Amino acid sequence: MSSSPAVLAVIPARGGSKGVAAKNLAPVAGVPLVARAARECLAARNITDVVVSTDDPAIAEAARSAGAEVIERPPALAGDLASSEAAVLHAMDQWEKRHRTPLHTVLLVQCTSPFLVREDVERVAAAVLDDGADSALTVAPFHGFVWRAGEAVEPGGHQAQPGGEPAVSGGVPAAPGLSATPGLSATPGLPAVPGGHAGSAYGVNHDRAVRPRRQDRPEDLLETGAAYAMDAMGFREAGHRFFGRTAVVRTDPARVLEIDDPHDLDRARALAPLLDADRQCPGALPTREDIDAVVLDFDGTQTDDRVYVDSEGRETVAVHRGDGLGIAALRRAGLDVLILSTETNPVVAARAAKLRLPVLHGIDRKDLALKQWCEERGIAPERVLYAGNDANDLGCFALAGWPVAVADAHDAVRAAARAVTTRRGGAGAVREIAGWLVGAGLGGDTDRRARGAHPQKDPRPNPAPTPAAS
Numbered sequence: 001m002s003s004s005p006a007v008l009a010v011i012p013a014r015g016g017s018k019g020v021a022a023k024n025l026a027p028v029a030g031v032p033l034v035a036r037a038a039r040e041c042l043a044a045r046n047i048t049d050v051v052v053s054t055d056d057p058a059i060a061e062a063a064r065s066a067g068a069e070v071i072e073r074p075p076a077l078a079g080d081l082a083s084s085e086a087a088v089l090h091a092m093d094q095w096e097k098r099h100r101t102p103l104h105t106v107l108l109v110q111c112t113s114p115f116l117v118r119e120d121v122e123r124v125a126a127a128v129l130d131d132g133a134d135s136a137l138t139v140a141p142f143h144g145f146v147w148r149a150g151e152a153v154e155p156g157g158h159q160a161q162p163g164g165e166p167a168v169s170g171g172v173p174a175a176p177g178l179s180a181t182p183g184l185s186a187t188p189g190l191p192a193v194p195g196g197h198a199g200s201a202y203g204v205n206h207d208r209a210v211r212p213r214r215q216d217r218p219e220d221l222l223e224t225g226a227a228y229a230m231d232a233m234g235f236r237e238a239g240h241r242f243f244g245r246t247a248v249v250r251t252d253p254a255r256v257l258e259i260d261d262p263h264d265l266d267r268a269r270a271l272a273p274l275l276d277a278d279r280q281c282p283g284a285l286p287t288r289e290d291i292d293a294v295v296l297d298f299d300g301t302q303t304d305d306r307v308y309v310d311s312e313g314r315e316t317v318a319v320h321r322g323d324g325l326g327i328a329a330l331r332r333a334g335l336d337v338l339i340l341s342t343e344t345n346p347v348v349a350a351r352a353a354k355l356r357l358p359v360l361h362g363i364d365r366k367d368l369a370l371k372q373w374c375e376e377r378g379i380a381p382e383r384v385l386y387a388g389n390d391a392n393d394l395g396c397f398a399l400a401g402w403p404v405a406v407a408d409a410h411d412a413v414r415a416a417a418r419a420v421t422t423r424r425g426g427a428g429a430v431r432e433i434a435g436w437l438v439g440a441g442l443g444g445d446t447d448r449r450a451r452g453a454h455p456q457k458d459p460r461p462n463p464a465p466t467p468a469a470s
Contacts, residue, residue, distance in 0.1 A: 007048045007106035007125055008095055008232075009041040011068070011111050012087040014078045019261045024059055026265055028114045030415030033259070034059055037111035039398030039416070042367060044121040045131060047107070049099075053091045063226045065412060067367045067395020071095065081363025084108055085240060091145055092232065100123040103232040105129055109243060113226035114268045115255035115275050124229045127153055127247040134244025136229040140253040143214050147203040153327040173322050175391035205357040224256045285419055285436045294330055294437075295396070296368060296430060298341035298348050298361070300389035301406055304426035315345055320355065320426055326434030327355050329442035336377060342392055367395030374399075387433060389413060389425050404433060 013034045017023040031039075033403045034052060041050040052063035053071045055078040060070045067110070071091045088108050096103060109121065120138055127136035143167045171446045202208065206221060227249075228241045235241070255275060257263050299305055310316075330337050339352045344362040351358035363369045374381050382401030385391070389409040396404035397416050405417035406425040414420055419436075423429040434442055 004048060005129065005130065006099075006101050007046055007105045007107070008103050009036050009044070009047050009050045009051070009107040009109050009121065009125075010071075010083050010088045010091045010093065011041065011052045011063075011109045012073075012091075013052050013056070013058060013063070013111055013379045014073065014082075014087075015054065016078065016080070018080070020259065020265055021267075022058075023259060024054075024111055025062060026259070027415075028265075028268045029276050029414075032062045032066075033111045033114055035394070035416070036061050036114055037109055037116060038063055038066040038068040040106070040118045041109055041121055042114055042395055043118040043397040044125065045381070046122055046125050049095065051091055051095060053087045055388075055449045065391040065394050067365075067398055069095075075272045084110075089239070091235065092236075105254075106230050106232045106235060108230070110225055110227070110258070112259045113224060113257065114259065115257060115271070116226040117255070120249065120251050121227055124227045124249045127249055128229045128231055131247060132245075133247035134234050135230050135242050136247040136249055137241075138224045138227045138251045139248045140224050140251050142220045142222040142253075142255045143217065144220075145206050147201045148200050148204050151200050151202060156367040203394065219251075222253075222256065224251055226251070226256075232454075243276070281300050286385055288333060288335075288437045290383065291335065291385045291402060291437055293336035293338070293374075293377070293379050293385070294433070295338045295340050295373075295384055295386045295400070296327075297386075297388040297390075297393055298339055298351070299343055300409075300425045301387050302339075302351070302426060302430060304424065305389070317347055318426060320428050320431065321353060321427075322431035325442060326431035327357065329434050329438050331356075333438045334442060335437070336379065338373060340370060340373075340396070342366060365395070366392060367399055370396050370399055385420075385433065385437075387430065425442060 008321060011034065013024040015022075015024075020026060025032045025452075026088040027033075027074075028036060038050055038052060038200070041047050049069065050067070051071050052059065053073045054060050054063065055073045055075065060072070063070050071094045073087060073090065077086050077090055085108075088106060092103055092106055105125060105127055107121070109116070116138075124136045124138055127133045138266050157348045206217075230241055231244070234243055237243075257264065257268055257271070259268055297300060299317070302319055302323055304315070308316045308318070327337060339348065339355075339357055339359040339361070340363065341348050341359070342363055348361040349359055352361075360369050360373070370382070370384070370386070373379075374384060379403075381399045384400040385402040385404055386396045386400035387404045387406065388396060389406050391410060393403075393413060394416055402419065402430050403417050405414045405420045406423070406429040408424040409417070409420070421429040421432045423432045
């Protein structure tokens with residue numbers, strides 16, 4: 001990872017908003033807009049770092065909960081007239097100073113585009129990283145006829161007079177109602193004269209005298225406003241997001257939506273169940289065919305999040321025996337299993353040793369550790385099931401293809417999950433997850449009966465699972 005070029009995604013998200021109050025914190029499908037953008041950027045494989053540039057403490061907290069780094073934006077760059085470019089340049093300077101690493105590529109990602117997906121982030125970054133473009137942007141195919149109120153003017157600045165016959169200029173028919181003035185161009189893009197004749201309008205990207213079939217018209221591309229990528233050095237020199245060779249990255253037109261007013265936010269919330277369905281799959285559960293690895297948080301996921309402290313200050317926790325059976329079944333099924341925790345207490349390593357599992361604990365940035373672990377083992381993050389319960393798991397939720405929350409997880413974690421267990425953390429939630437992947441019988445008698453095989457009788461009693469101190 002250290003040899004990879006530094007690619008920084010910057011999400012500008014100031015606190016002030018005129019059209020929609022607290023817009024960048026507005027939830028869509030239960031997740032704040034700034035967190036949705038951060039999650040997609042963190043999940044993009046060629047993005048090494050994600051920062052949110054903000055002047056608002058609540059936005060900063062939401063960004064950190066989603067796994068992003070925060071750059072505090074000064075008031076001078078947080079007003080209504082401040083440009084996004086200025087915020088990105090400031091974030092670049094602060095990030096390089098903080099990390100002492102030069103940037104290769106920088107992205108500007110707008111969290112007001114709620115349906116941006118990680119694949120589009122990856123492709124717009126790759127246009128600069130891999131394809132040699134100086135700048136790039138996301139676009140969507142557009143076939144509409146654009147009109148503008150007012151009257152077109154001649155290239156010389158003279159207003160075209162109505163009432164004349166259609167004229168030809170340079171072989172292009174002039175629009176009906178415009179005089180046959182020499183030099184008048186019917187080429188799209190002529191400026192309008194404000195306050196023209198009542199009801200007057202002209203075609204911006206077409207000649208109104210000609211109505212070609214859609215398939216005969218050249219394809220126009222609409223700037224989505226969602227994501228831009230720039231060579232870092234070139235961006236500093238140009239001071240603008242478009243310079244040099246600019247590449248376009250085509251995206252799904254159905255996902256193009258920018259939230260500028262309350263109606264846009266209402267539309268986003270109405271569309272989310274449809275546009276998120278193929279990505280979040282609410283109510284659906286993963287199968288063995290979907291998963292190559294299972295990564296488990298510890299406190300609150302394998303425990304009930306409580307710690308027992310004796311009179312000498314020694315800490316113990318309680319775990320569920322059924323979870324141990326589930327983990328053993330996952331290993332038998334050929335799945336990679338990892339325990340990943342911020343907890344430094346040696347009890348985490350002791351539990352992992354008993355389960356014969358690898359463990360990474362005392363980890364501050366779990367998302368970075370998960371990303372590196374996947375790369376080292378050649379595991380695609382989209383084929384990882386990650387189970388967690390609290391805000392420090394949200395970064396990993398953004399990376400994993402199957403983020404799973406335990407039943408008693410924090411509300412923000414449940415909202416970000418693709419599936420939620422019916423069992424609480426430390427009460428058999430991991431056993432339940434194993435049942436999804438290998439069958440309710442954990443690959444034993446129950447599953448053989450489901451496949452029509454003759455079961456072998458197990459003479460042992462089957463008491464209810466009991467917690468055990470580790």
